[in-house]
Amino acid sequence: MTPEEYVEAVLTLVESIPPGRVTSYGAIADALHDRSGRASARLVGTIMARHGGAVPWYRVVNSAGRLPPGHEQRARALLAAEGLVFTGERVPMREFGWNPPG
């Protein structure tokens, strides 16, 4: 699996996140770990920072439900538009958390 294909796999998975739901970098890393072999939450974060512009990046948050640094306001607005409810500055993963299909 080439790095480009790995990036594609991450982006494809991000696009598969249903509207009004969110998932974490770690969950994506885990899901791809079972598919390809190499994965880490940091990698997914780096990939999103570089190539996340073409996918619903705002549906990816950290495991604490915090929004990506520098894009908090933007992500919050986009998620709120999909019906998602915030608890202060966090997303309740218990309710809106989504796990990618294995």
Add this chain to the structure above:
DNA sequence: ATAATGACAAGAA
């Protein structure tokens, strides 16, 4: 090769 840096995560204090 080593060191520092990230849209991360989990645990301890």
Add this chain to the structure above:
DNA sequence: CTTCTTGCCATTA
């Protein structure tokens, strides 16, 4: 709640 420590791994210097 905050802050610090470990583990993680590609990228950059």
